[in-house]
Amino acid sequence: MKLLYQQMLAFFGVLLVAMAIISVMFIRSTSNNVWQNSFDQLEQYTDVLTDRAVDRSTYLIDTQFIQHSEEILKKQNVHFMIYDADNTARYPQFAGTPRGAAIASKYWKQLKKGESVALPELTTNPRNGKQQSMTIYYKPVFLSGKLLFVIAAFAPVDNIQTSIKKTEYNLFIAFLLSMLVAIVLSYLLARYQVGRINRLRQVTHQVAEGNYDVDVEIKSRSHDEIAGLADDFQDMLGSLRDSQAEIHRQEERRRQFMADAAHEMRTPLTTINGLLEGLAYDAIPEESKGQSIELMRNETKRLIRLVNENLDYEKIRTNQILLKKQTFNATEALNDIMVQLKQKAADADDTLVLDAAANVPVYADRDRFVQILFNIAQNAIQFTKGGTITISAKPGYHQTELAVTDTGIGMTEDQVKNIWERYYKADPSRKNTKYGESGLGLAIVHQLVTLHGGTIDVQSQKDEGTTFTLTFPDEETAPQQAPITHTK
Structure with a gap:
């Protein structure tokens, strides 16, 4: 069964049950009120007869008054009877009055106690003994504690039943009309709810077909569950769009990296192959063979470095590297880096400056610490020509603070946002530098600093230079090994 009909039946069922309960209660209440009103009227008639038709001193009955009253109430078919203390009918007195018209003993006992008796349905007419549904009210009249008379007022039940049937008929018509309105209302409510769900289904189908540029528009005055589901679905679409864009971007990075790596x-492979062929066929002069072998060694080192960078990145990314952290003098490690990079800086006409005290303690894995600072400093040399690269270190509050500042070409805001991404190159034109550019150096640096529980930040302005700021927590505050947050 379709959800529309399920919802419609649910709404209609609730309305139907509610209206049926209300109708039954209304009919019962109306019936009780009609019966009660009938008894109240009969009671009022007996009160009038008590005051006007019976002389308590002479025990005489004013039959003319009673007959006159019956004539007035003729249309309502109301009649009266009066019984004496012996349960004998004193009014009316005519030869045809049956002997069995006396009040039943169980009711007579109540009357003698001074209790009025109301009977909703008496099957025998007390006046003529015929079978007829009657409603009757008995009222005792006392004088000085002694029962004098019992006045009975009775009327056919047909009048009451007719009134009740009219009420039931009118209620039945109202019930039918209400059902029609309930059907229309339940259909509109069900259609509204199902329409909102169908809009979600349509968007879901579009997403399943690969279209993430859709919006879920479900308006609701009250933020119900369907509206909440639509909001969650919209958030999911936003995440899918971001993921899809990231996948496309990473795919472009991967293709670019594969092209660069290839x-x-x-x-170097072409160079090595050419030199080997030259050596094999004695095409290289004897005095140049040493230089050719040195060139092949350099090209081989270049290939090894490229492969090692990829292996390092994957090991770090999969948490396969275990840091061996210890406290050592960062200044000594930085001096070693200065010596290693001295020739590269000289080739670029750059000046290397170390700004650090003789002893600056740092808590880190020494080899990885050197790798981090070496990559950053080498990166600074590659993008600085005829400038200055300054490496500084100083103790901080529960941490060691380092910075690498250059006066090179700098970066734009977009480049700064992307430098930690794998395969990203801030300057694609520098693919073939002497020291190679795989696009993995800074990605590895970022992950290694994170693994130490430290921080790394970069500030740069185009054509004005770049500053990398790093912190390493001391032994008291450093985590054993911080979890890796994968770069994009």
Whole structure:
């Protein structure tokens, strides 16, 4: 069964049950009120007869008054009877009055106690003994504690039943009309709810077909569950769009990296192959063979470095590296880096400056610490020509603070946002530098700093230079090994 009909039946069922209960209660209440009103009227008639038709001193009955009253109430078919203390009918007195018209003993006992008796349905007419549904009210009249008379007022039940049937008929018509309105209302409510769900289904189908540029528009005055589901679905669409965009971007990075890696590998491999062929066929003069072998060694180192960077990145990314942290003098490690990079800086006409005290303690894995600072400093040299690269270190509050500042070409805001991404190159034109550019150096740096529980930040302005700021927590505050947050 479709959800529309399920919802419609649910709404209609609730309305139907509610209206049926209300109708039954209304009929019962109306019936009780009609019966009670009938008894109240009969009681009022007996009160009038008590005051006007019976002389308590002479025990005489004013039959003319009673007959006159019956004539007035003729249309209502109201009649009266009066019984004496012996349960004998004193009014009316005519030869045809049956002997069995006396009040039943169980009711007579109540009357003698001074209790009025109301009977909703008496099957025998007390006046003529015929079978007829009657409603009757008995009222005792006392004088000085002694029962004098019992006045009975009775009327056919047909009048009451007719009134009740009219009420039931009118209620039945109202019930039918209400059912029609309930059907229309339940259909509209069900259609509204199902329409909102169908809009979600349509968007779901579009997403399943690969279209993430859709919006879920479900308006509701009250934020109900369907509206909440639509909001969650919209958030999911936003995440899917972001993920899809990231997938496309990473795919472009991967393709670019594969092209760069293939190009960088092809160049040294071509060089090595050419030199080997020259040596094999004695095409290289004897005095140049040493230089050729040195060139092949350099190209081989270049290939090894490229492969090692990829292996390092994957090991770090999969948490396969275990840091061996210890406290050591960062200044000594930085001096070693200065010596290693001295020739590279000289080739670029750069000046290396170390700004650090003789002893600056740092808590880190020494080899990885050197790798981090070496990559950052080497990166600074590659993008600085005829400038200055300053490496500084100082103790901080529960941490060691370091910075690498250059006066190179700098970066734009967009480049700064992306430098930690794998395969990203801030300057694609520098693919074939002497020291190679895989696009993995800074990604590895970022992950290694994170693994130490430290922080790394970069500030740069185009054509004005760049500053990398790093912190390493001391032994008291450093985590054993911080979890890796994967770069994009």
